[in-house]
Amino acid sequence: MEKKKTAVYIDGYNLYYGRLRGTAFKWLDLPVLFDKLLAIQDPAATIEAVKFFSAPALARFASHGQASTEAQDSYHRALQVRHPERFSITLGNHSMDSNGSLMPAFIDGQKYDRTAKVRVWRLEEKRTDVNIAMAMYRDACKGAYDQVVLCSNDSDTAPVLEALREDFPQLVIGIVSPVRPPADPLLSRRHSNSLASQSDWVRRYILDDELSQAQLPPIVPTKKKPIRKPPHW
Numbered sequence: 001m002e003k004k005k006t007a008v009y010i011d012g013y014n015l016y017y018g019r020l021r022g023t024a025f026k027w028l029d030l031p032v033l034f035d036k037l038l039a040i041q042d043p044a045a046t047i048e049a050v051k052f053f054s055a056p057a058l059a060r061f062a063s064h065g066q067a068s069t070e071a072q073d074s075y076h077r078a079l080q081v082r083h084p085e086r087f088s089i090t091l092g093n094h095s096m097d098s099n100g101s102l103m104p105a106f107i108d109g110q111k112y113d114r115t116a117k118v119r120v121w122r123l124e125e126k127r128t129d130v131n132i133a134m135a136m137y138r139d140a141c142k143g144a145y146d147q148v149v150l151c152s153n154d155s156d157t158a159p160v161l162e163a164l165r166e167d168f169p170q171l172v173i174g175i176v177s178p179v180r181p182p183a184d185p186l187l188s189r190r191h192s193n194s195l196a197s198q199s200d201w202v203r204r205y206i207l208d209d210e211l212s213q214a215q216l217p218p219i220v221p222t223k224k225k226p227i228r229k230p231p232h233w
Contacts, residue, residue, distance in 0.1 A: 012054030071230035092127030161198035
């Protein structure tokens with residue numbers, strides 16, 4: 001069987017809010033998870049790079065304050081220690097409207113009224129979509145991989161897949177949707193058709209068992225102080 005050199009590109013924000021938030025699986029060993037998923041989806045695939053894209057947590061907006069930023073930092077360092085040769089992190093940033101934004105108010109039992117507005121904090125993650133698109137396209141230009149796999153359910157990344165499909169027709173494109181399985185109808189989300197339409201194959205959900213079997217150890221040894229799984233994770 002001819003091997004396919006494969007790279008995985010993960011939208012960390014989308015993975016967290018689409019699949020991990022509210023679960024006990026946040027301490028996730030991403031390279032191990034995708035090794036297992038690809039072994040089923042495409043046994044010829046050899047994952048040579050797992051590229052993770054996110055933005056630093058902001059303590060003043062996080063549920064656990066400073067503990068949230070420390071947990072994120074511990075998680076990133078643990079993955080880099082465990083997989084120094086093939087795991088990398090690219091961080092964007094957050095943009096906040098310090099004056100707040102006027103948004104239509106939701107009033108239960110009343111019809112939508114565009115004139116009834118409230119001022120809300122508006123926090124947005126920036127650059128992740130662009131960073132993913134740039135990384136995928138530059139890798140394709142270099143001929144670095146035979147297959148690229150995007151873990152996202154965000155249709156904003158569809159344009160780069162369309163460009164890859166047109167400019168590099170030999171490149172195999174896969175999608176892993178970070179959503180719950182359909183057996184969980186109240187909590188599941190639909191996968192993005194715009195991403196699926198530009199891919200060669202789609203993995204439409206990730207199972208709890210697959211997440212539970214791909215966890216980092218509670219204590220990750222390093223050359224200095226060991227990294228411990230955050231208590232609130």
